[in-house]
Amino acid sequence: MNCNAIDNLLSAFLDEELPASQRRLVAEHLDHCVRCSQELNDLRRQDALLAGTLGRRLPVPDLPVALPARSSARTARRGFGGLLGKARLALAGAGVLAASVFGWVATRPPVLHVERVVGTPTLVSSEGPRDLRSGVRLAAGDVLTTEANEKVEVQWPDGSKAVLSPEGEARLLADGRGLRLARGRVWAHVAKGHPGFRVEGPSATAEVLGTQFVVTADATGATLLAVWEGRVKFHNDRGAVVATAWEQTAARRSMAPAPPTGFSPLGPGSLWWMD
């Protein structure tokens, strides 16, 4: 057998899925072929990487499957179509990521840049980790992280901005339309003319009408909203509320958002993004 023929069999050889006769032929070839042996070693390393990723167990909550009282195939299929076809306006599922900040519908990713940093936040890009500095241009998929006492302000071409709090972590979405917040807080100021800006949290969505607001993904999976300007619709699959300036609300999974209550905009640390 030549190398080309062996190459097609190496994957199944690795998986121990070849019949004995073919397995023996491949093994004999590998005994004297450095190139194919190297190829097999690469496949082994790839196999370990894929097993560690695709085989990694998911944190899935132990919740009963919701069954219809008297289900029929027709109603169930209709329900499924609704589930998958719905707009991403609510994150009802447990275990979904922390908040995402989405911007407007763009045909191509806008060029974002770091407007300001406090301390030396870290940027993890495809090139590896490095310190974040003012003026750095950001690409889709970049991850911003801040330690205690560090912050980073990201600016969009239209002047919209977002500030990531200390001890925060956010990733730029692939289409450049916002950030996905994994921990900490994001303060967002959306420029006028971009309706549809919204913040998706683990347990509710804040939908913005041109305003200033803060969304917090707390450690318990709750999503907290504080509105500084304008009006924000805050909703999940259990209900919706509208919060106006100087009102705050919160939502947990499987519970409707709480009625908005007033807060003092001048409380200690309330203007953290301006420090």
Add this chain to the structure above:
Amino acid sequence: MIAEERHLVLQAKAGDSRAFQALTRLYRERVTRLALNMVGQMEDAQDICQEAFLRLHQSLASVDANRPLGPWIYRIATNLCLDLLRRRRVRPKTVDLPEEWESSAPDGSGSPQKQLIAQETHRRVLEAIQELPDKDRTVVTLRYLDELPYSEIAQVMQTSEANVMMRMSRARRKLQEKLKDLYG
């Protein structure tokens, strides 16, 4: 495990809802992971898992308790994933990892920076998987779901083992182009 599963299927077929829920617990993690690796979005994966179990519930009468449930439920979930992928006009370019994955390295150890790198690696692998043709991705996903042998993958996909072998080899070659810098 097989005997326990058979018992649960029989009980569920007889209308025991607790037995049905116990069956879902046996497969919930794997079905959700299968769907996440296929469609790349956690919320969609959870919807697909829920729908797969609904369909199982509706089809209990026709389920053969003497055969493993895995291939049946994986086939339903796989078909739901492929349906969704066909309906999507634009495939998401990013994957959504579960929250707990975002905040820890796979082994739960390491410095915050190492954890971030591990997350990035994880994300890159999943994004590379998302770029495979649907059926190649199905083969890879099923293989790494639980080290399923080619014969079971073929059963789930209703194809031949030779076809599984060919797709697996082709997918690995493509992944090598995209991921080699992570392990080369």
